[in-house]
Amino acid sequence: xxxxxxxxxxxxxxxxxxxxxxxxxxxxxxxxxxxxxxxxxxxxxxxxxxxxxxxxxxxxxxxxxxxxxxxxxxxxxxxxxxxxxxxxxxxxxxxxxxxxxxxxxxxxxxxxxxxxxxxxxxxxxxxxxxxxxxxxxxxxxxxxxxxxxxxxxxxxxxxxxxxxxxxxxxxxxxxxxxxxxxxxxxxxxxxxxxxxxxxxxxxxxxxxxxxxxxxxxxxxxxxxxxxxxxxxxxxxxxxxxxxxxxxxxxxxxxxxxxxxxxxxxxxxxxxxxxxxxxxxxxxxxxxxxxxxxxxxxxxxxxxxxxxxxxxxxxxxxxxxxxxxxxxxxxxxxxxxxxxxxxxxxxxxxxxxxx
Amino acid sequence: xxxxxxxxxxxxxxxxxxxxxxxxxxxxxxxxxxxxxxxxxxxxxxxxxxxxxxxxxxxxxxxxxxxxxxxxxxxxxxxxxxxxxxxxxxxxxxxxxxxxxxxxxxxxxxxxxxxxxxxxxxxxxxxxxxxxxxxxxxxxxxxxxxxxxxxxxxxxxxxxxxxxxxxxxxxxxxxxxxxxxxxxxxxxxxxxxxxxxxxxxxxxxxxxxxxxxxxxxxxxxxxxxxxxxxxxxxxxxxxxxxxxxxxxxxxx
Numbered sequence: 296x297x298x299x300x301x302x303x304x305x306x307x308x309x310x311x312x313x314x315x316x317x318x319x320x321x322x323x324x325x326x327x328x329x330x331x332x333x334x335x336x337x338x339x340x341x342x343x344x345x346x347x348x349x350x351x352x353x354x355x356x357x358x359x360x361x362x363x364x365x366x367x368x369x370x371x372x373x374x375x376x377x378x379x380x381x382x383x384x385x386x387x388x389x390x391x392x393x394x395x396x397x398x399x400x401x402x403x404x405x406x407x408x409x410x411x412x413x414x415x416x417x418x419x420x421x422x423x424x425x426x427x428x429x430x431x432x433x434x435x436x437x438x439x440x441x442x443x444x445x446x447x448x449x450x451x452x453x454x455x456x457x458x459x460x461x462x463x464x465x466x467x468x469x470x471x472x473x474x475x476x477x478x479x480x481x482x483x484x485x486x487x488x489x490x491x492x493x494x495x496x497x498x499x500x501x502x503x504x505x506x507x508x509x510x511x512x513x514x515x516x517x518x519x520x521x522x523x524x525x526x527x528x529x530x531x532x533x534x535x536x537x538x539x540x541x542x543x544x545x546x547x548x549x550x551x552x553x554x555x556x557x558x559x560x561x562x563x564x565x566x567x568x569x570x571x572x573x574x575x576x577x578x579x580x581x582x583x584x585x586x587x588x589x590x591x592x593x594x595x596x597x598x599x600x601x602x603x604x605x606x607x608x609x610x611x612x613x614x615x616x617x618x619x620x621x622x623x624x625x626x627x628x629x630x631x632x633x634x635x636x637x638x639x640x641x642x643x644x645x646x647x648x649x
Numbered sequence: 650x651x652x653x654x655x656x657x658x659x660x661x662x663x664x665x666x667x668x669x670x671x672x673x674x675x676x677x678x679x680x681x682x683x684x685x686x687x688x689x690x691x692x693x694x695x696x697x698x699x700x701x702x703x704x705x706x707x708x709x710x711x712x713x714x715x716x717x718x719x720x721x722x723x724x725x726x727x728x729x730x731x732x733x734x735x736x737x738x739x740x741x742x743x744x745x746x747x748x749x750x751x752x753x754x755x756x757x758x759x760x761x762x763x764x765x766x767x768x769x770x771x772x773x774x775x776x777x778x779x780x781x782x783x784x785x786x787x788x789x790x791x792x793x794x795x796x797x798x799x800x801x802x803x804x805x806x807x808x809x810x811x812x813x814x815x816x817x818x819x820x821x822x823x824x825x826x827x828x829x830x831x832x833x834x835x836x837x838x839x840x841x842x843x844x845x846x847x848x849x850x851x852x853x854x855x856x857x858x859x860x861x862x863x864x865x866x867x868x869x870x871x872x873x874x875x876x877x878x879x880x881x882x883x884x885x886x887x888x889x890x891x892x893x894x895x896x897x898x899x900x901x
Contacts, residue, residue: 319731345730349723350756357720357753361727364714365694369727387717493712493728495735497691503706505697505715 299474304439304464305330305372307475308398309338311446312370316483317396318344319369321358323351325377326410327466328400332372352377356384356397363393364504366492368450368483372398374466375416376407378424385459386425389521390506394453396446397431398462400469403629411629412466412552417606420463421580428518430525432532433461433579435550439473445577447479452532454487456524463579465602467552467631528581535583536575539565543572545641546590548611549600550576553632557600560637569645579607584614591615596644600637601625657681659690661710670863670870672827673701673769677708679837680738680767683844684711693736694728696721700742701775719750722757725764736847737764743784744774747807754813754855761818761852765843768809771860772881779865783807786880791865810857810890820852820893824885826859828874832887839889851893859885 302310309331312320320339322332332348339346349355355371362369373381378399388395399420403413423429432452436442442464449460493502508514538558540546545564549557554575564571574590576583591597596619599608608623615621624640626632656662660681667673684690690711697705699718706713716724721739729737746754746768754766773791774780781794784806788797798806810822821843825836836858843854859881861873868876 319727321727347726347730347760350752353720354723354726354753354756357717357723358727358730360716360720361696361714361724361729362731363727364724365728365731367727367731369731383717384720391715493694493714494732495692495694496710496712501710502712503715504713505706507703507715 297476297478299476301472302439302475303330303470303472304442305400305469306334307439307443308372308446308462308464309334310477311443312396312450313338313342313344314477314480315368315447315450316481316486317368317370317450318342318483319362319367320344320346321349321355321362321369321371323349323355323373323377325374327402327469328372328374328398330469331398331400352380353383356381356388359395360384360388360391360393363388363395364391364493366489366494368486370396370398372400374400374402375404375413378416378419382419382425385431386423386427386429387506388459389423389429389431390427390517391504392457393459393504394457395459396449396453396462397459398446398464401463401465403627409629410466412631413602413627413629414465414551414553415603415606415627416463417579417601417603420461421582421610429521430580431459431461432456432528432581433463435463435577435579436468437551437554437575439468439471440475442468443475443477456528458524463551465552466629532578533581533583534577535586536577537586538573538575540572540574540590542570543590544570544595545572545645546594546597547571547573547600547637548576548587548597548607549573550579550607553600553602556632556634557637559634560641563634563638564641569641571641576607582610582614587611587614588616591618594619596620596622598622598624598641598644600632602631603627657685659684659710661708663707665708666704667701668864670861670873672858672860675827675833676767676769676858676860677705679833679840681709682837683841686841687844687848689736692734693738694732696724696737696739698739698741698745700745702740702742702769705740719745719748720753721745722750722753722762722766726757726760726762729762729764733763736844738767739764740767740769742769742775743771743782747783747809754809755816758813758816758819758853758855761820763847763850763852765847766855767840768855768857769860770809770857770885771862772806773862773865775862775865779862786884806884808885810855813855814890818853819855819891821846821854822891823889824857824859824887826877826882826887827861828859828878842892846894849894857885859887
């Protein structure tokens with residue numbers, strides 16, 4: 296029986312990693328995720344792990360590369376501008392097929408942007424982010440408990456596919472305190488052996504961790520192999536939650552923090568007689584296309600709400616394939632939309648709110 | 650029949666792609682000999698750079714990782730922190746280490762990371778076609794300094810070992826040349842010492858190899874060796890710049 300404790304999102308994510316055997320963390324300070332590395336610097340030595348503050352995000356992600364290649368269960372975290380710096384490394388991790396978990400506690404951009412919650416890194420997160428033809432699974436929690444659960448799962452997904460996995464929170468998830476419980480307790484010795492790791496070629500042929508293929512046919516071969524993994528992820532890893540979509544005339548689509556605000560708006564709309572349902576993507580890659588496609592067949596419209604000026608809405612439109620109108624509503628720069636704004640918009644779009 | 654020379658076990662039986670007169674092959678062999686002599690083939694992990702030596706991962710009979718340009722010291726840090734009992738070395742050129750990877754090399758040395766760096770200084774970018782490097786000599790003509798490197802425009806060449814010697818975490822720093830057999834022997838000794846420093850866990854170790862690039866220098870192999878001795882050595886003095894153990898342990 297586990298007990299519930301009150302924790303800040305950033306710290307809870309860190310503890311979740313430790314509870315599933317993560318013993319290596321490399322990071323660099325950036326707001327609003329600073330509690331995460333600070334927690335790791337305190338906790339990892341207690342479990343014979345290693346926390347290291349790198350000289351930059353670029354160095355941190357390359358330390359992750361080395362540690363992952365050496366067979367370690369490893370993690371890093373940052374926020375938007377820092378995640379941009381990590382993209383070179385993430386591309387190499389994907390190309391060299393190395394598992395790791397990367398946490399982005401997203402803030403507003405572009406450039407230095409701000410430090411308040413945002414979802415404007417959706418494109419970067421769901422389209423690979425760096426150079427080349429690759430994807431990373433993206434898990435988007437809406438609560439501190441879900442951040443814990445998804446972080447734990449992220450390590451297993453990373454190992455299963457030998458691919459980096461992104462946990463995409465936002466400043467709200469990172470900074471908010473909520474009761475959480477840790478449902479797993481796994482130590483590194485319980486993890487399966489990584490036979491491909493470079494940990495000294497004792498009694499076997501040397502292992503090579505590498506993304507270079509100078510021959511075009513060989514590079515194409517690697518890419519086709521990677522694509523097979525992404526297809527497998529699309530089959531096995533899609534996660535979403537629905538709320539009241541069975542009889543819904545209007546569908547709201549939102550992820551992360553915004554999904555909670557949308558829930559309040561949907562409850563208010565139901566009270567005034569509007570049949571509103573919610574689809575909440577939990578994995579942003581792979582994207583829950585099918586459930587949105589199905590909903591688009593009978594919905595009068597879909598309204599996508601984001602803390603950006605319209606990024607996930609493109610995936611919603613691709614899924615709806617023009618079967619119903621797909622509208623967008625968003626606030627950005629760290630401004631969080633209010634339930635009342637969403638309700639007003641719903642009424643306006645529905646033509647007066649019957 | 651008497652055996653007078655053989656391929657070190659740690660060197661793979663693969664024909665190398667290096668140009669005639671290039672000293673990468675010698676340096677590879679020296680690394681493999683040190684690995685053999687210390688009997689650490691099954692405990693060593695090497696890191697191949699971006700550049701001419703990227704295929705180092707095919708040339709050694711050991712576990713290898715390939716790193717992004719300049720990032721090998723960060724990658725090595727990650728490996729060594731997971732596997733502190735193993736031997737880890739990076740193999741980096743001057744564009745890699747002294748240009749794009751300056752932050753990584755300085756901070757690895759600052760932290761006293763317990764791995765060895767093999768630094769190839771041939772005063773030029775080889776793989777990309779002979780562009781100016783931070784280590785290019787003043788007056789040296791390259792693809793991007795066609796009138797010769799001008800100090801007023803591009804600065805003076807970077808002396809890496811002297812720069813790193815300001816950091817107490819750097820336990821062993823040496824610069825060697827490969828322009829004659831005597832110097833090659835000294836180079837091997839320095840390399841062996843750098844691995845021993847790593848074995849003892851004394852801190853960061855780096856050996857800078859003054860190397861040739863006959864193709865991009867536009868010289869015959871022998872002339873290139875002579876150029877190292879006559880043009881590079883006066884600016885890049887040879888010798889052991891730091892040996893923390895011989896100096897009586899770490900400085901406070």
